[in-house]
Amino acid sequence: MISLAGRDILHSWGKFVLTGIGLGLLIGATLTMAGVYRGMVDDARVMLTNSGADIWVVQQDTQGPYAEASSIRDDVYRSLLGLPGVALAASVTYLTMQVRHGDTDSRTMVVGFEPGQPGEPGYLVAGRRLLRGHFEAIADVKTGFRLGERIRIRRHDYEVVGLTRRMVSSGGDPMVFIPLKDAQEAQFLKDNDAIISDRARTAANPALNHPGVPGLLDAVTAVQTINRSVNAVLVKVGAGNTAETVAREIRRWKHLQAYTREQMEEILVAKLIATSAKQIGMFLAILTIVSAAIVAFIIYTMTLGKIREIAVLKLIGTRNRTIAGMILQQAMGLGLIGFVVGKISATLWGPAFPKYVLLETGDAVRAFVIIMVVCALASTLAIRAALKVDPATAIGG
Amino acid sequence: MKSVLNRRSAFILAGIALLAVFVWVVARSGPLAPVRVTVTQVASVDLAPLLFGIGVVEARRSYLVGPTSAGRVRRVAVDVGEAVRAGQLLAEMDPVDLDQRLAATSAAANRAQSAVDTAAAQLADSVARRKVAAANARRYEELGRKGFVSSSVTEGKTQEMNSATAQFAAAEAALAGARQDRTRLDAERAGAQQQRSNLRLLAPAAGVVTARDAEPGSTVVAGQAVVRLVAADSLWLKLRLDQHRSAGLQVGLPAEIVLRSRPGQLLPGKVARIEMLGDSVTEERIAQVAFDTPPKDVSIGEMSEITLHPPGVKQALAVPGAAVRLHEGKTGVWLLAAGKPEFVPVRTGTSGADGRVQIIAGLKDGDVVIVYSEGELTEDSRIKVVSTLTGS
Numbered sequence: 001m002i003s004l005a006g007r008d009i010l011h012s013w014g015k016f017v018l019t020g021i022g023l024g025l026l027i028g029a030t031l032t033m034a035g036v037y038r039g040m041v042d043d044a045r046v047m048l049t050n051s052g053a054d055i056w057v058v059q060q061d062t063q064g065p066y067a068e069a070s071s072i073r074d075d076v077y078r079s080l081l082g083l084p085g086v087a088l089a090a091s092v093t094y095l096t097m098q099v100r101h102g103d104t105d106s107r108t109m110v111v112g113f114e115p116g117q118p119g120e121p122g123y124l125v126a127g128r129r130l131l132r133g134h135f136e137a138i139a140d141v142k143t144g145f146r147l148g149e150r151i152r153i154r155r156h157d158y159e160v161v162g163l164t165r166r167m168v169s170s171g172g173d174p175m176v177f178i179p180l181k182d183a184q185e186a187q188f189l190k191d192n193d194a195i196i197s198d199r200a201r202t203a204a205n206p207a208l209n210h211p212g213v214p215g216l217l218d219a220v221t222a223v224q225t226i227n228r229s230v231n232a233v234l235v236k237v238g239a240g241n242t243a244e245t246v247a248r249e250i251r252r253w254k255h256l257q258a259y260t261r262e263q264m265e266e267i268l269v270a271k272l273i274a275t276s277a278k279q280i281g282m283f284l285a286i287l288t289i290v291s292a293a294i295v296a297f298i299i300y301t302m303t304l305g306k307i308r309e310i311a312v313l314k315l316i317g318t319r320n321r322t323i324a325g326m327i328l329q330q331a332m333g334l335g336l337i338g339f340v341v342g343k344i345s346a347t348l349w350g351p352a353f354p355k356y357v358l359l360e361t362g363d364a365v366r367a368f369v370i371i372m373v374v375c376a377l378a379s380t381l382a383i384r385a386a387l388k389v390d391p392a393t394a395i396g397g
Numbered sequence: 398m399k400s401v402l403n404r405r406s407a408f409i410l411a412g413i414a415l416l417a418v419f420v421w422v423v424a425r426s427g428p429l430a431p432v433r434v435t436v437t438q439v440a441s442v443d444l445a446p447l448l449f450g451i452g453v454v455e456a457r458r459s460y461l462v463g464p465t466s467a468g469r470v471r472r473v474a475v476d477v478g479e480a481v482r483a484g485q486l487l488a489e490m491d492p493v494d495l496d497q498r499l500a501a502t503s504a505a506a507n508r509a510q511s512a513v514d515t516a517a518a519q520l521a522d523s524v525a526r527r528k529v530a531a532a533n534a535r536r537y538e539e540l541g542r543k544g545f546v547s548s549s550v551t552e553g554k555t556q557e558m559n560s561a562t563a564q565f566a567a568a569e570a571a572l573a574g575a576r577q578d579r580t581r582l583d584a585e586r587a588g589a590q591q592q593r594s595n596l597r598l599l600a601p602a603a604g605v606v607t608a609r610d611a612e613p614g615s616t617v618v619a620g621q622a623v624v625r626l627v628a629a630d631s632l633w634l635k636l637r638l639d640q641h642r643s644a645g646l647q648v649g650l651p652a653e654i655v656l657r658s659r660p661g662q663l664l665p666g667k668v669a670r671i672e673m674l675g676d677s678v679t680e681e682r683i684a685q686v687a688f689d690t691p692p693k694d695v696s697i698g699e700m701s702e703i704t705l706h707p708p709g710v711k712q713a714l715a716v717p718g719a720a721v722r723l724h725e726g727k728t729g730v731w732l733l734a735a736g737k738p739e740f741v742p743v744r745t746g747t748s749g750a751d752g753r754v755q756i757i758a759g760l761k762d763g764d765v766v767i768v769y770s771e772g773e774l775t776e777d778s779r780i781k782v783v784s785t786l787t788g789s
Contacts (some may be wrong), residue, residue: 010404019413047707049773075678087726116723123770124719125786128752131718132449133639135702140789161752162719163787181639181679214621227680236726280422342420349788 008306008326009333015031015040018300019353020334024341030284031292031346031367035357038282042358044170044268048261051108052118055233056241057250058261060243064257065094065231066170066264067272072256074230075185083249085241091113093183096169099143100152106143109169110153118234121177133179138162140174154186168266172355178229188227198224198303270359288370293320295338296378297373299331303382310386311394324383335371342367412734428577431779434770437735439716439760444749445709448642452634452654452686452701456627459607462598463492463622470611470623476607480629480642483599487624488611490596498592502586511578518570523561523568530554531563598623605629607697625751632695633669634686643682645707646671652686653704656695665689668705706750712744714760715753721745722766731758731767731774733782738767 009016034106056065057072057080064070078091093112098105113119115130118292121138130136137158139145145160152158158178169176178186190198203209209217235250235258237243247258259267269277285386301312313323343364351356424430424567468550471492475481534554540549608625611617634654638646648671654664669687676683686703720730721743743759760766769786 005404010408013404013408116728118723120723122722122773125771127719129718129721131447131748131752132704132749134449134451147787165786211616212618214618218667239726337415339416344415344418344422347425379747 002029005214009330010171010310016330016334017337019302021341022396023295023298023334023338025345026291026294026343027338027342027367027371029361030287031342031363032350032353032357033280033284033287034334034363034367035346035350036353036355037277037284038360038363039353039356040172040271040277040280042271043356045265046166047168047170048268050122050167050266051234052120052236054237054261055235055247056249056264057089057233057235057254058231060255060257062257063259063271063344064269067091067313070231070257070316071128072230072231072233074228076230076232076254076256079254080233080235080250081245083254085238085249086235088118088234088236090114091179091180091233093118093187093231094169095183095187096171096173096187096373097153101145101149103355108139109171109173110183110186111175111177112152112180112187112230113177114180118236119262121162121164121167123164123177124162125165127160129162130177130179131161134182134317135159135162137181138164138177140176141165141392145176151176153182154189156182156186158182164255164356166356168356169364170272173257180187182229183340184227187231187258188229190224195225197307207297256306292370292374295335295374296381298332299327299375299378300382301387302334303327303379303386304331307386307389308394311389311391314389315391315394320387323386327383327386328376331375331382332372333373339371420707431781432676432771433776433783434508434731434738434767434774434779435784435786436765436782437493437717437768439721439756439762440750440765441712441762442586442715442753443709444715444747444753444755445751446645446707446712446747447750448705449708450638450647450681450703450705452636452703454632454634454656454695454697454699454701455685456629456697457631457633457685457758458602458628460601460622461622462487462600462626463617464598464619465595465619465648466469467618468493468596469534469615469616472613473609473611473623474608475609475624476739477606480604481573481606481626483600484605485671486597487600487606487626488530490598492593492596494631495589495593495596499586502582502589506579506586506720507583508584509575512573513579516568516575520565520568520572523565527558527561532591534558534644574715588745597642600626602626602628618655626694626698627697630691632691632697632699633688636668636680636684636686636702637676638678638684640682641677645658646682646684646705647707650705650707652684653700653706654688655704656692657700657702658696659692664692666703693777710747710755714757714762715749715755716760717768718748718752718754720766721754731755731770732760733765733767735779735782738776738778738780 007027057076058064058070062068062070074091077089079089080086091112091114093110095110096114097108097110099108101109111119124138125141127138130138133154135156135158137151137153137160139151139160139162145151145163147160147163149160153176164177167177169175189247202220203217203222208220235246237246243260247260250256250258267306310323343359346359349392350359402499471489471491473488474486475488476698481487512721534557537546537551540546541548549744567682592726603627606624607627608622610625611621611623617623636652646668648668650668652668654666655662655663666688668685670685672685674683716730721728722730724740727740727742728745729740731738732741733739741759744757746755746757767780770780771786774780
């Protein structure tokens with residue numbers, strides 16, 4: 001038995017292939033949109049994974065350090081290290097800012113970390129780790145910084161000594177890692193004008209600048225410029241303890257908020273990126289419906305374009321089943337080509353996006369099923385139209 | 398018919414090609430894609446570690462010059478930036494009534510001198526009287542013995558002589574008292590002069606004026622600085638080193654100093670002193686670094702970056718620092734064994750300036766370890782070894 005569908009496709013294969021590719025690009029766009037959504041969620045998760053922590057300790061009654069501002073003293077980690085079940089504890093700071101390099105600046109999240117502790121980038125793709133305690137930086141490759149380049153963060157220049165990859169904030173900004181002490185200064189030290197006007201304000205206050213107490217003003221000024229705060233302490237739990245029990249201990253006795261990995265993920269995914277994720281999700285849903293509709297219409301119009309040939313087939317006594325099979329097979333073939341082209345194109349253009357695009361295999365399988373179902377459904381419409389054709393139209397009726 | 402066949406085979410070929418691209422794309426990206434890594438061999442190298450810290454230019458000797466008692470500043474003779482020599486007048490305090498008190502004590506001292514003179518004159522007088530009285534007494538005693546005068550007259554003359562002797566003693570005592578009085582008042586005058594000269598604030602050593610904290614007319618309390626000086630030839634750097642990167646710090650270690658005002662210039666120096674007291678709040682150690690030749694026009698308080706080179710380790714097993722990772726709470730490296738990554742815990746030692754880390758235990762010469770990777774590795778990671786990861 002000859003394949004009617006194959007014959008028909010071969011007959012007008014250029015048209016068929018072009019339609020398939022067009023369809024594929026549309027599917028590719030839909031897959032990319034799904035990838036953008038997944039990438040967003042993955043950015044949030046990967047940040048948690050990269051920090052290497054089991055527990056995030058932040059200021060009481062805040063949901064910091066990512067979703068809310070949090071500020072705790074930088075010696076908190078010492079008291080945490082004394083708790084049972086805590087293997088490692090290290091202070092970190094996070095600050096989203098523009099980092100200058102050359103004549104331009106890039107949006108980055110500046111992370112202050114202690115070398116060899118949680119918060120350090122887990123792997124590098126080039127360069128080395130920090131050796132000096134100051135003025136060296138490790139940057140994500142997405143920042144566009146190169147090894148040896150000097151970048152400016154607030155008042156100091158930093159040399160990029162290492163590059164890493166996939167270290168992004170929940171907002172997708174690439175990270176720049178600098179030593180904790182420098183980061184504290186970058187975050188909390190005011191600019192020179194502010195410092196000078198603060199000093200003048202203090203000097204003008206008679207209570208703080210008493211003529212009978214020499215040295216009081218100097219002491220007050222010195223106190224004002226010191227800020228020994230960090231945003232969070234990352235805690236790694238020792239073997240044999242669960243994160244939740246240790247976190248409960250910290251919440252109860254240290255009067256600090258402690259989040260486990262699950263709670264942090266909940267804060268990030270369900271709260272921090274919820275609105276933008278829903279925005280993308282909404283768009284993805286509409287794009288899926290539109291794509292499905294377009295696939296259906298293309299198959300329907302393709303069938304309608306062959307209505308005369310179908311009439312001829314009917315005239316020569318072809319069975320309805322054969323005709324229906326031909327249309328169904330063609331629709332499925334079109335869907336298959338569309339899916340393959342879509343997947344390839346999405347994979348190829350995905351890395352060019354400024355933010356991470358995560359193409360999940362699960363999404364691809366789901367897309368394949370949806371495409372096939374939509375094609376099948378659309379072909380039923382076309383089959384109905386084809387079966388209703390009067391054979392007489394074949395002879396100009 | 399033939400064209401249909403050709404077309405068919407072309408179509409099938411195109412399909413196969415498309416499928417091949419698809420398979421390649423799926424295998425190259427997503428969860429099935431291998432993690433690209435770079436590897437290196439563990440080898441013995443010389444490690445030259447470095448210590449790095451922030452220094453601030455300070456003066457080894459600085460002086461706060463101020464009055465020893467509260468008072469008002471009368472004049473300030475020097476200005477900021479002026480070089481002064483030891484003993485030079487810097488400022489003067491208002492003496493209020495001290496000059497008058499000095500005049501009063503001077504007058505009293507002069508009066509005491511007069512009193513001494515008076516007492517001396519009286520002494521001379523009493524000496525003369527005693528001499529006359531003694532002669533008279535002797536003479537009348539002689540006459541009395543011969544019976545020319547009555548014994549009462551003789552006794553009267555003897556009493557006159559005794560009285561004159563007592564007056565002489567009194568005059569002698571008065572002179573000594575007047576002399577002591579004079580000494581006391583002289584001392585008082587010298588004290589007042591001392592106090593007066595104490596109001597003149599003099600430079601304790603040669604130096605440069607760094608601050609003029611009070612202007613004429615302002616009142617300062619005891620110990621408050623009016624003028625601040627530093628010894629300009631005693632500039633050095635206070636170096637702060639992170640405690641966990643301070644091993645190997647010792648006096649005499651050569652240092653490379655980069656001042657913030659001249660970032661391109663390496664100034665040589667040496668660790669001059671290591672302080673026993675560290676900073677427990679900032680977790681830093683403090684050391685002083687001296688310039689080999691102090692640069693000109695350096696300002697106190699200027700920030701600098703200081704690199705020290707402690708003695709290195711010869712021929713130590715080492716891997717690049719990027720290879721050492723934290724995995725499940727353990728420090729170790731990913732060993733490439735039979736094409737699969739295997740995590741081996743290691744003990745690390747010194748870090749070299751080039752980023753290499755000494756391996757004390759856990760690896761042997763010739764082991765192949767993973768240095769860079771595109772992502773976190775696990776035991777089941779599929780990996781692909783490439784020569785470099787950047788530029789992709």
